[in-house]
Amino acid sequence: xxxxxxxxxxxxxxxxxxxxxxxxxxxxxxxxxxxxxxxxxxxxxxxxxxxxxxxxxxxxxxxxxxxxxxxxxxxxxxxxxxxxxxxxxxx
Numbered sequence: 001x002x003x004x005x006x007x008x009x010x011x012x013x014x015x016x017x018x019x020x021x022x023x024x025x026x027x028x029x030x031x032x033x034x035x036x037x038x039x040x041x042x043x044x045x046x047x048x049x050x051x052x053x054x055x056x057x058x059x060x061x062x063x064x065x066x067x068x069x070x071x072x073x074x075x076x077x078x079x080x081x082x083x084x085x086x087x088x089x090x091x
Contacts, residue, residue: 024065025048025065028048028065028068028069029041029044029045029048031069032044032048032069032072032073032076035073035076036076039076044072044076047072047075047076047080048068048069048072051067051068051071051072051075052064052068054071055067055068055071
């Protein structure tokens with residue numbers, strides 16, 4: 001029989017993980033925005049989101065945040081614009 005202190009509240013753990021991930025993402029976006037002050041934050045967020053989507057399907061997830069930052073900076077440095085899905089045309 002497990003002791004009460006041995007039980008882990010998974011809701012608290014998951015919330016802590018989400019809060020940590022959000023804090024890391026915000027810090028990453030702040031670092032990039034500081035490096036590229038002429039680029040709107042919304043554009044930086046869009047590029048980072050695209051890179052996260054592209055990289056998040058791999059087997060090893062530990063390096064995804066670092067790679068997202070690296071690829072986002074590279075796209076901004078080279079002048080690559082966000083790859084946006086065109087809106088459907090009205091018929």
